Amino acid sequence: MASTSRTRRGRGRGRGRGSGSSSLPPPPSTLPLIIEEFFIVVYEDPLVKKKLPNKFADYLHGQEPAKVYLRAADCGPRLWTVEVLFDGQGRMYLDKGWEKFAIAHGVDFGWFLHFKYEGDDVLTVKVFDGTMCRRYYYSDDEDTDDESDDDVKPCIHPL
Numbered sequence: 001m002a003s004t005s006r007t008r009r010g011r012g013r014g015r016g017r018g019s020g021s022s023s024l025p026p027p028p029s030t031l032p033l034i035i036e037e038f039f040i041v042v043y044e045d046p047l048v049k050k051k052l053p054n055k056f057a058d059y060l061h062g063q064e065p066a067k068v069y070l071r072a073a074d075c076g077p078r079l080w081t082v083e084v085l086f087d088g089q090g091r092m093y094l095d096k097g098w099e100k101f102a103i104a105h106g107v108d109f110g111w112f113l114h115f116k117y118e119g120d121d122v123l124t125v126k127v128f129d130g131t132m133c134r135r136y137y138y139s140d141d142e143d144t145d146d147e148s149d150d151d152v153k154p155c156i157h158p159l
Contacts, residue, residue, distance in 0.1 A: 035059040039114045046107040049085060049093040056117070057092035065121045068094070070101050073126045075137040080104075101125075105137065 038053045057064075064086055069079040082097035105127050107113070112128040127135045 035117065037114065037116045039112060042107060042109055042111045042113065044109075046102050046109060046111070047099045049095045050098055050113075052092045052094065052115075054090060054092075057086070057090055060092070061090075064092075067097070068121045068123055070094075071118075071122060071124045072101075072105060072137055073124050075105075079122065105135070 035053075035056050035058075038056050040050055040052065042050075065084055067081055067083045070082055071077075071079050080097060080101040082101060083095045085093040085095040087093070101107075105125075107127065108130065110130040112132060114126040114128065116124045116126075118124055127137075129135050
């Protein structure tokens, strides 16, 4: 009678691909903390200062910027200068200048804002409205320096 059991080869532990050296990543406790992306949900007045995640503030510890530059994704090269407030207890807020950015992008209650830290104190922002759909903007404004202009020049959301 023939045997019905099958022998599996090339699988399981033992010799084969990767033997002799570990191909596993190091355990999480040994990986460097890199906070490049985070989000906030607008639960209160969209025009008042916005608290950023504590882990992001911790990431910048020792190199706390006095201001950051917000760039709306897909809205041209314009950088919005926003002062940063640290409250002495490790919390970080987007303060003076945030209101202009929020008005220009129509930020409202229940909106979801995705931030990506680009380095050099620049944060790129993707805006999602109350339906959780991304809003795309464009700008015909060639001026990239908002400090010389107190008027809010809105980015335009195509319908």
